[in-house]
Amino acid sequence: MTRSEELFQRAVKRIPGGVNSPVRAYGAIGEAPRFIDHADGCHIYDADGKEYIDYIDSWGPMILGHNFPEIREAVVKACEKGLSFGCATAVEVEMAEFICDHLPHVEMVRMVNSGTEAVMSAVRAARGFTGRNKIIKFAGCYHGHSDALLVSAGSGVMTSGVPDSAGVPAGCTQDTMTAVYNDLDSVRTLLESAPDQVAAVIVEPVAANMGVVLPKEGFLQGLRELCDKFGTVLIFDEVITGFRLAFGGAAEYFGVTPDMVTYGKIIGAGMPVGAYGGRKEIMEMVSPSGPVYQAGTLSGNPVAMAAGLTQLKYLYTHPEVYTGLEKKGEKLYEGMKKIAEKAGLTCHLNHISSLGSIFFTKEEVCDYTSAKTSDTKAFANYFLSMLNRGVHLAPSQFEAMFLSDAHSDEVIQQTLKVFEEVVAKGEIYE
Numbered sequence: 001m002t003r004s005e006e007l008f009q010r011a012v013k014r015i016p017g018g019v020n021s022p023v024r025a026y027g028a029i030g031e032a033p034r035f036i037d038h039a040d041g042c043h044i045y046d047a048d049g050k051e052y053i054d055y056i057d058s059w060g061p062m063i064l065g066h067n068f069p070e071i072r073e074a075v076v077k078a079c080e081k082g083l084s085f086g087c088a089t090a091v092e093v094e095m096a097e098f099i100c101d102h103l104p105h106v107e108m109v110r111m112v113n114s115g116t117e118a119v120m121s122a123v124r125a126a127r128g129f130t131g132r133n134k135i136i137k138f139a140g141c142y143h144g145h146s147d148a149l150l151v152s153a154g155s156g157v158m159t160s161g162v163p164d165s166a167g168v169p170a171g172c173t174q175d176t177m178t179a180v181y182n183d184l185d186s187v188r189t190l191l192e193s194a195p196d197q198v199a200a201v202i203v204e205p206v207a208a209n210m211g212v213v214l215p216k217e218g219f220l221q222g223l224r225e226l227c228d229k230f231g232t233v234l235i236f237d238e239v240i241t242g243f244r245l246a247f248g249g250a251a252e253y254f255g256v257t258p259d260m261v262t263y264g265k266i267i268g269a270g271m272p273v274g275a276y277g278g279r280k281e282i283m284e285m286v287s288p289s290g291p292v293y294q295a296g297t298l299s300g301n302p303v304a305m306a307a308g309l310t311q312l313k314y315l316y317t318h319p320e321v322y323t324g325l326e327k328k329g330e331k332l333y334e335g336m337k338k339i340a341e342k343a344g345l346t347c348h349l350n351h352i353s354s355l356g357s358i359f360f361t362k363e364e365v366c367d368y369t370s371a372k373t374s375d376t377k378a379f380a381n382y383f384l385s386m387l388n389r390g391v392h393l394a395p396s397q398f399e400a401m402f403l404s405d406a407h408s409d410e411v412i413q414q415t416l417k418v419f420e421e422v423v424a425k426g427e428i429y430e
């Protein structure tokens with residue numbers, strides 16, 4: 001028995017499903033998850049000492065790779081002063097100023113502890129600001145696990161095959177309307193069906209929790225125009241795309257300005273952080289300056305701020321990281337595409353910069369319905385074949401692959417060689 005198997009046997013007795021977040025489980029794969037001991041650069045090492053090329057990147061925040069020296073040093077230095085005060089600190093002011101000074105669409109920002117919290121709070125602020133209750137989300141987009149957003153959600157909810165979570169009272173989702181990603185008409189119809197009632201449209205500007213699904217030309221701009229027309233707040237959930245596609249996230253990448261934006265783990269460089277921000281008049285609704293209540297003892301935690309601010313400053317002063325991620329993405333994902341095409345493998349590969357997903361389907365994947373046509377058994381085979389050859393992918397069809405600045409050309413070539421072998425041996429479709 002491996003150490004991971006032994007740990008998993010112990011874990012399932014004390015932790016639901018043996019994991020502290022469902023997407024870590026190898027449910028669809030039928031094996032014990034690899035328990036991780038440490039990571040460095042683009043490599044991750046399991047409890048049995050096996051090395052893998054890591055494409056999970058802690059689900060996004062490791063843009064500079066694992067254990068980045070400057071971030072580690074900033075954390076150690078912050079720890080020497082104390083772990084948490086539950087009081088205001090200079091570093092959180094510096095963080096807020098840095099974000100607002102460099103992101104034109106963020107005039108004010110509030111730190112929280114996760115993306116879930118950020119979205120939940122942003123929606124509350126939008127409701128407080130507009131005096132309206134309804135919100136529109138998109139099927140297959142994932143915005144964390146707060147009650148109102150667990151409707152046709154992506155990520156682990158989609159993997160589990162349960163469209164809506166148990167334990168969520170109908171009353172909590174009665175104001176959540178669901179539109180079709182990349183379909184502006186579906187949004188217009190919902191807005192017209194509830195005039196003056198929709199507080200916010202929330203969207204992952206690049207959907208990355210039903211696998212990676214790119215916005216079609218004009219989709220995000222169309223949302224901007226519809227929100228302006230109906231007096232609705234446009235929220236970009238940039239938990240995955242923020243500071244990753246560009247320093248200004250998808251808003252900068254696509255040149256579309258949301259009213260509010262939500263961030264998650266990336267803003268803490270891997271520490272448990274989230275944030276929401278946007279137009280001043282909306283953010284001023286938040287307590288204690290306004291009547292929308294939201295709070296948190298650990299919000300703006302000094303150790304997390306030190307980690308996050310160090311990463312943000314590095315990214316801002318090294319724009320070559322972004323051109324590098326574009327090139328790496330092109331090399332890896334286009335390389336995979338060529339291998340698949342040459343072998344006549346039934347699949348579709350969606351990618352943008354460092355994010356990518358392979359879907360085992362004939363269909364072009366542009367929304368929740370088409371994403372679900374992917375053969376998840378083929379995905380499980382692909383995942384295991386790659387893992388057994390030292391490539392660590394998300395154990396779910398509906399999560400993204402994440403490249404970091406630490407993934408060298410050599411490592412990308414190595415990954416392509418592994419993929420080529422898996423395809424050549426016919427291990428994906430049995």
Ligand code: HOZ
Nearest residue numbers: 021023059155156209399
């Ligand atoms: N769903 C997120 C990744 N797409 C976070 C991972 C998790 O749920 O643990």
